[in-house]
Amino acid sequence: xxxxxxxxxxxxxxxxxxxxxxxxxxxxxxxxxxxxxxxxxxxxxxxxxxxxxxxxxxxxxxxxxxxxxxxxxxxxxxxxxxxxxxxxxxxxxxxxxxxxxxxxx
Numbered sequence: 001x002x003x004x005x006x007x008x009x010x011x012x013x014x015x016x017x018x019x020x021x022x023x024x025x026x027x028x029x030x031x032x033x034x035x036x037x038x039x040x041x042x043x044x045x046x047x048x049x050x051x052x053x054x055x056x057x058x059x060x061x062x063x064x065x066x067x068x069x070x071x072x073x074x075x076x077x078x079x080x081x082x083x084x085x086x087x088x089x090x091x092x093x094x095x096x097x098x099x100x101x102x103x104x105x
Contacts, residue, residue, distance in 0.1 A: 006044060008038055008043040009038055016081075016101075017039060018099055019036065019037065020037040020092050021034070021035070021037075022034070022036075022086075022091075022092065023051065025052040025059045026050065026052055027050060029048065029050055030048045032047075032049060032050065032051040032052065033048075033051075034046045034049075035092075037092050039101065061083075061085055063083065064078065082100070084098045
């Protein structure tokens with residue numbers, strides 16, 4: 001298994017951030033895609049890479065901290081609000097319209 005980390009922004013504490021993630025999950029090379037918008041700005045785009053793992057659960061939405069205790073801190077807090085799931089026809093504008101976000105775009 002190969003893991004790749006990509007920095008999409010520096011950490012700005014004490015404020016809310018709005019993320020929209022558009023994923024076409026695929027366990028097959030040249031099929032999947034992934035786009036990430038942070039506060040209205042597209043910060044990551046990838047095409048044709050494996051972006052899913054085969055499992056009996058399939059893909060399901062999840063959110064949280066995946067590395068607590070790393071990066072020089074022993075504790076972190078994260079608050080999540082206004083989580084919306086779209087479908088194959090959803091777009092970034094629709095997702096932002098559902099959420100009271102202040103965007104940079």
